[in-house]
Amino acid sequence: MKKYSVSVNEIHCKACGICIGLCPKEVFGEDYLGKAVVQDTDKCTGCKICELHCPDYCIEVGEVS
Amino acid sequence: MTKKKNIELLQGNEACALGAIRAGCRFFAGYPITPSTEIAEVMAKELPKVGGKFIQMEDEIAGMAATIGASLTGKKALTATSGPGFSLKQENLGYACIAEIPCVVVNVMRGGPSTGLPTSPSQSDVMQAKWGTHGDHPVIALSPSSIKESYTLAVKAFNLAEKYMTPVIILMDEVIGHLREPLDFDEVKDLEIIDRKKPDITPDKYQAYHGGEEGIPILAPFGTGYRYHITGLTHDESGYPTMAPKVVERMNRRIVNKVEEHKEDIVEFxxxxxxxxxxxxxxxxxxxxxxxxxxxxxxxxxxxxxxxxxxxxxxxxxxxxxxxxxxxxxxxxxxxxxxxxxxxxxxxxxxxxxxxxxxxxxxxxxxxxxxxxxxxxxx
Amino acid sequence: MDRIYEKYFRTDRLPHIWCPGCGNGIVLSAFARAMEELGVDQDQTVVVSGIGCSSRATTYVDFNTLHTTHGRALAFATGVKLAEPRLNVFVFMGDGDSTAIGGNHLIHACRRNIDITAIIINNNIYGMTGGQYSPLTPTGKKATTAPYGMIERNFDLCELVKGAGATFVARGTTYHAKQLTDMIVAGAKNKGFSVIEAVSQCPVSFGRRNKMRSPLEMIQWLKENTINVKAAAKLKPEDIKGKILIGELYNTEAPEYTAEYDRLIARVQGGGK
Structure with a gap:
């Protein structure tokens, strides 16, 4: 099974919650400000729904070779 | 044998249009309005002959906007109107002032206010030319008094626009717009033509609104490898919006002063x-x-x-x-x-x-x- | 940051000014992906915008960018395109920007079929000024200037531009971000005037007043209340009632304005009349 890396730019993140809510695998949690944090990378299937829907270009999903 | 003279009987409006083409104008966008319509008609006929473009827009506002858009590609662009249309053009005339986009606007003045006297002369847009658009801004407005001058001032208007990177108004009146006089083209054959400066630095060092020592920006035409931002918002030297008081003050003063401080060169009487x-x-x-x-x-x-x-x-x-x-x-x-x-x-x-x-x-x-x-x- | 963002965004201008959860950012990244897919030359591409939240798009993308006056983006863009037809021209507008103050310019750009691709971000509201109703605010919805609910009828933007003569018309949403990219690509490839309506969420100025507080709630509403035009064709009218049709709605061929003008020049210079 392929593995993915997920990163969030917490400086540009505006805590809108879209990625947290749209992710089908609950990869993200939120910090005390409501900003997205990656809590379980292993669950990521690489669908990139988070990256495509992040209004602030904070998320990058990459394939781990 | 006597040489055939190069003389034509022309209207002020016609001479103005021909002068514009002589200045290198290759784009016209406008909307029909009495008593300036002949300018549009001449441009519609003559521009394609020299590879230029004419478009009759959906309204006066769009005529001004398309004129500015064309100028951004490096073309010399003209629009023409009269009082009520000039009122509508004020919005984007202000845009051309703050974004420092050269273009020429002819206002063939008729009686006002409002629809007023469409076919009668007036000179009542003198203050509209100065204060018609909101905010402090530079103004250059030229007033022809003959057919020959309608031609030569069209050239001067483009020269000033290109040199100072600002819109220039030709404040004609219906008397001159519709007056007919002979124009001897031999008398106007040696006119200086000025083209806007091109950047002499590489795109990575380029700042569109720097202004240099003269306070006049050098705007690279779209499509020439200099990618930058143009906005009607108050902006900094790089062209991006700013609200920093010092930068705002500096920009406002520079765009007014680039005309004020060059009065000696501009003023003619x-x-x-x-x-x-x-x-x-x-x-x-x-x-x-x-x-x-x-x-x-x-x-x-x-x-x-x-x-x-x-x-x-x-x-x-x-x-x-x-x-x-x-x-x-x-x-x-x-x-x-x-x-x-x-x-x-x-x-x-x-x-x-x-x-x-x-x-x-x-x-x-x-x-x-x-x-x-x-x-x-x-x- | 993703390579596409590095390439097409002015990363030094980010973060952008849009509110948390605003759909504009999603539309703009869909646009960047479309540019990558099209392989456009950024030096030969002009992006124009009007006024309002949508108009700030031009600040953030690395092209020849032109932020104009309210409603006038298409009139400026028409000047650019006609003067220099070799340039690719894209225009970002909002719903109020394009259909209220800019409505006249919109229908005439459609009529001329000038080769420009317009991306209209429809968030149903004037966001920048704080939530006033636009011609695309659905009847019954609330706005600061419609505190008792909107009693005017709203335009169907896609029907409007189709009727006015646009040759490519598509509607997408911020939920369907990938399809939005495909639509922008297809619109850009159309030799003529293309309109892509991007239905978007404004959580702050629209959602708040209309019982949809969170961006997520709004984006999920878009998922659940839209139906692809191809799927809709197989369904009964009662099954698609109240749903927003998305997908490529119209695509036809017609003479393109700047090409027609070039032919006119050739005719005149060739001694024709």
Whole structure:
């Protein structure tokens, strides 16, 4: 099974919650400000729904070779 | 064998359009409005012949917008209108001022306010040309008084626009727009043509709104490898919006000062017998033709009258008029409005001499006799 | 940051000014992906915008960018495109920007079929000024200037531009971000005037007043209340009632304005009349 890396730019993140809510695998949690944090990378299937829907270009999903 | 003369009988509007093409204008966007429509008609016919483009837009506002858009590709662009259309153009005229985009706007003045007198002359947009769009901004407005000048000032308007990176207004009146006179093309064959500067630095160091020592920006045409941002928001030297007070102040002052500080180069006027005049007649555009005739008749009767005609209405030739004000008993200002330029003369004269208006707002040109009556009434 | 963002965004201008959860950012990244897919030359591409939230798009993308006056983006863009037809021209507008103050310019750009691709971000509201109703605010919805609910009828933007003569018309949403990219690509490939309506969420000025507080709630509403035009064709009218149709709605061929003008020049210069 392929593995993915997920990163969030917490400086540009505006805590809108879209990625947290749209992710089908609950990869993200939120910090005390409501900003997205990656809590379980292993669950990521690489669908990139988070990256495509992040209004602030904070998320990058990459394939781990 | 006598050489066939290169003379054509032309309207002011036609001469203005041909002058624009001569200046290198290759784009026109406008909307039909009396009494300026002939300019659009000539451009529609002539531009394709020289590879230029004409478009009749959906309204006056769009005409101004498309003119600015075309200029951004490096083309010299023109639009033409009259009072009500000039009102509508003010929005994007302001845009051209703040974004510093060269273009020429002809306003063939007709009677107002509102729809007013579509086919009758007026000079009542003098202040609209200066303050019509909101905010502090530079203004250059030229006033032709003959058919030849309609041609040469069209060239000058483009030269100033390209040199100072700002919109230039040709403030014509219906008298000149629809007047017919012969134009000898041999007399206007050696005109200087100025093209806007191109950046001489590489795109990575380029700042569109830096302005350099002269305070005049160099805007690279779209598609030439310099990618930058143009906005009607107050912006910094790189072109991006800013609200930083120091930067805002600097930009506002620079765009006004680039014209104010180059008045010597921009200001143009015609003067006669101002040295020994007791009374000065100051007039412009169509009215200046009656004023000139009045001067001739008064001199024949022994009056010491001088004549002064601002060709640049804005910036107003204040230094020259101020000097004359020291010596004359009165300045008489004939104009087809209720005293718009007279107000500016009064400001410049600052009480040093009397200023009398000859004002007419009935849709008819002021006659020499009407001017003579006022001059003879000076005590 | 993703390579596409590095390439097409002015990363030094980010973060952008849009509110948390605003759909504009999603539309703009869909646009960047479309540019990558099209392989456009950024130096030869002009992006124009009007006024309002949507108009700030031009600040953030690395092209020849032109942020114009309210409603006038298409009129400026028409000047750019006609003067220099070799340039690719894209225009970002909002719903109020394009259909209220800019409505006249919109229908005439459609009529001329000038080769410009317009992306209209429809968030149903004037966001920048704080939530006033636009011609695309659905009847019954609330706005600061419709505190008792909107009683005017709203335009169907896609029907409007189709009727006015646009040759490519598509509607997407911020939920369907990938399809939005495909639509922008297809619109850009159309030799003529293309309109892509991007239905978007404005959580702050629209959602708050209309019982949809969170961006997530709004984006999920878009998922659940839209139906692809191809799927809709197989359904009964009652099954698609109240749903927003998305997908490529119209695509046809017609003479393109700048090409017609070039032909006119050739005709005139060739001695024709």
């Amino acid at each position: 015609e003067s006669q017998n101002t040295e020994d005049a007791e009374i000065l007649i100051l007039s412009y555009g169509g009215s200046a033709r009656s004023a000139k005739e009045a001067v001739l008749r008064l001199k024949a009767e022994g009056y010491q009258v001088g004549f002064f005609r601002p060709i640049t209405i804005w910036p107003f030739p204040e230094k020259e008029v101020g000097k004359i004000a020291e010596k004359v008993k009165a300045i008489v200002v004939p104009e087809m409005n209720m005293g718009q330029l007279k107000q500016e003369v009064e400001r410049v004269v600052a009480g040093r001499t009397k200023v009398l208006g000859v004002n007419k707002v009935d849709g008819e040109l002021i006659t020499p006799a009407e001017i003579i009556t006022v001059v003879k009434g000076v005590e």
